[in-house]
Amino acid sequence: MNVTTVFILGPAGSGKTTLVASFGKYLEDQGLRVCYVNLDAAVEDLPYTPDFDIRTYYTVDDIMKKERVGPNMALIKSVEYLLNYRDNITSFLKNVPELYDYVLVDTPGQLELTIFHDSSIQIMKLFTEIGRACGVFLLPSDIIRNVRDLAFLKLMALAVRYRLDVPIVTAISKADINPNVDKIIELDIESPEFLDKVEIEGVQQDLVREMWRIIKKLEKRQRIIKVSSLTGQGLEDLHSLIYEVFCTCGDLT
Ligand SMILES: Nc1nc2c(ncn2[C@@H]2O[C@H](COP(=O)(O)OP(=O)(O)O)[C@@H](O)[C@H]2O)c(=O)[nH]1
Numbered sequence: 001m002n003v004t005t006v007f008i009l010g011p012a013g014s015g016k017t018t019l020v021a022s023f024g025k026y027l028e029d030q031g032l033r034v035c036y037v038n039l040d041a042a043v044e045d046l047p048y049t050p051d052f053d054i055r056t057y058y059t060v061d062d063i064m065k066k067e068r069v070g071p072n073m074a075l076i077k078s079v080e081y082l083l084n085y086r087d088n089i090t091s092f093l094k095n096v097p098e099l100y101d102y103v104l105v106d107t108p109g110q111l112e113l114t115i116f117h118d119s120s121i122q123i124m125k126l127f128t129e130i131g132r133a134c135g136v137f138l139l140p141s142d143i144i145r146n147v148r149d150l151a152f153l154k155l156m157a158l159a160v161r162y163r164l165d166v167p168i169v170t171a172i173s174k175a176d177i178n179p180n181v182d183k184i185i186e187l188d189i190e191s192p193e194f195l196d197k198v199e200i201e202g203v204q205q206d207l208v209r210e211m212w213r214i215i216k217k218l219e220k221r222q223r224i225i226k227v228s229s230l231t232g233q234g235l236e237d238l239h240s241l242i243y244e245v246f247c248t249c250g251d252l253t
């Protein structure tokens, strides 16, 4: 079997790092060999033991001291620094296809560091060269309070798909926190309740409706899955969905 790289993506605090640990453990329990990669130079503690950790080479604290910059600039520089270690990453990846079935890549806490900077895109490309790769974009249930929030997150997921040249699946994360999320995600623009639930009027209402149309047109149709690292809910679904991304049928509904 080919090695499969899964980039775990999503807004800050959406549960990426925690999912790398819980999903990795789930895959290992299925007898699969999992390689854990941390590309976040700002993280303090990890709930998994990384096989490759960018902090071996530098941390955001190091950059703040060395370059005499504040935390925001150091975060940006931390992504630019990635390219200085391109050879280290390439040489690490050389043996990965023989040793592992899955590579789980924990991306920087702030999503914009991953998608705005060419250096992270170039580094992610290295992983696509050793086997197949896809992304899981997390839509955290705790910030989905209404249709507008969901539309906004879905637009972000589309933007990520546009930036990264890999298939992207979406998953509602931290599903244990917000049980009402079901009522929101099942709402359909065609349903009579839709505009009531949007709870806005006039131009904004037209905007949300139009945004939904665009999302529905562009987003790859996929069944909705909900995951929780806390309870283990949905990890099996996530595994199936990732598997299906690469099967020839390509139908994720
Ligand atoms: N209730 C709940 N909390 C979670 C879950 N996943 C992550 N968290 C918490 O959400 C916060 C951010 O998680 P983290 O994995 O660091 O997010 P990241 O910034 O996307 O890597 C932490 O306090 C986690 O303990 C989950 O499935 N359920």
Ligand SMILES: [Mg+2]
Pocket: 016, 017, 018, 040, 043, 106, 107, 108, 109
């Ligand atoms: Mg993280």
